Amino acid sequence: MLNKLVRQVRPPKRGEDGDADTKGYPVVDPYFWKPKVGLNFGDYLASAIVQRMLAAKELLVNEPVSRHRRLFSVGSVLHFAQTGDAIWGTGRNGKMGVDRHRFETLDIRAVRGPLTRRFLGELGHAVPDIYGDPALLIPKLFPNRFRRRSGEQAVGIVPNLHDTGLIVGDNIIDPTWRWDAVISAICACDFIVSSSLHGLVIADAFGIPCAHLRLSDTEPDFKYIDYCEGAGRSQFWSSTSVAEALDRGPLPPIAHDAEALMAAFPYDLWDA
Incomplete structure (x- = not known):
């Protein structure tokens, strides 16, 4: 009887991500x-x-x-x-x-x-x-875990996953780091230059000035324009180098209804 009860309450198998296997329920x-x-x-x-x-x-x-x-x-x-x-x-x-x-x-x-x-x-x-x-929504969902820390680093560069080998430097924020490490690194910067869409999104979420960097033709502009228009940004443009991005300055701020x-x-x- 006890063995039968244990089988009934045993949790379902778990997938590689730790979520319940749908074969259980x-x-x-x-x-x-x-x-x-x-x-x-x-x-x-x-x-x-x-x-x-x-x-x-x-x-x-x-x-x-x-x-x-x-x-x-x-x-x-x-x-x-x-x-x-x-x-x-x-x-x-x-x-x-x-x-x-x-x-x-x-x-x-x-x-x-x-x-x-x-x-x-x-x-x-x-x-x-x-x-x-x-x-x-990251600042609203994690109000005590992530906060903007201006003055720690002047510029952070966030490459798209496909661009990681195209740019080097001490101020590179690697998109393959842990998600929380990337957010923390972005929050320490005064200006973000990013070919990663979510480098821009996280910068916008915390009110950090940002610019789009186009290092390759791997990612068309569609998703960047789609995001910017959905977030209420009035204009979007790209720069082909960090120097050009710094010279042109940040994109206009967003006006999003979270x-x-x-x-x-x-x-x-x-x-x-």
């Missing part, structure tokens, strides 16, 4: 893209942010729910979505053609910006005009 799975080696801090923010949003309601990521769902949030990962997935702040990757988006219906709560909204609208999806990259994005979080997926 259905859960909501927060999606984030993983490179073949290591992690990219901008993509991993999806996990950290969803966990923190749930903690505000005393919920866990692996709460049992009535049916398995996937939640897409941070990242240019729309092309990985499948029919029935939920979307909260996700953006389209401008490198991916229409044929890579094979979903029929989506549960859309918010998107990164108006370019993604327009793209989904052209595919026949109803999309609310609630915009923003969820990484903009409360609307937070209010759109799909708590109802966790129906426990």
Whole structure:
């Protein structure tokens, strides 16, 4: 009898990320893209942010729910979505053609910006005009863990994952560091020059002046413009060197409604 009881209450198997294996019971799975080696801090923010949003309601990521769902949030990962997935702040990757988006219906709560909204609208999806990259919420979700520390470092350079070998220096902030280490390093800078989208997003979130650096043609402008327009930035431009970025100065500040994005979080997926 005791052995039978132990089997009944034993927790489900756990996947490589520590989340409950859906073979044990259905859960909501927060999606984030993983490179073949290591992690990219901008993509991993999806996990950290969803966990923190749930903690505000005393919920866990692996709460049992009535049916398995996937939640897409941070990242240019729309092309990985499948029919029935939920979307909260996700953006389209401008490198991916229409044929890579094979979903029929989506549960859309918010998107990164108006370019993604327009793209989904052209595919026949109803999309609310609630915009923003969820990484903009980091200061609200972690008010005591991360704070802007001006004066520690004049300039920080955040390369895109694909650009990490194209620039060197003591002020490089490596996007493969732990997510919290990257945020802390950005918060110590007075000016951020970044080819990483989330280098710009985190700088904007903490009110740190920033400029976009184009080191290669790997990433089209689509996601940067989509983010900037969704965050209420009046203009966007790129520089091809750190010297040019410093000479031109920072992009205009954003004017984003964080409360609307937070209010759109799909708590109802966790129906426990």
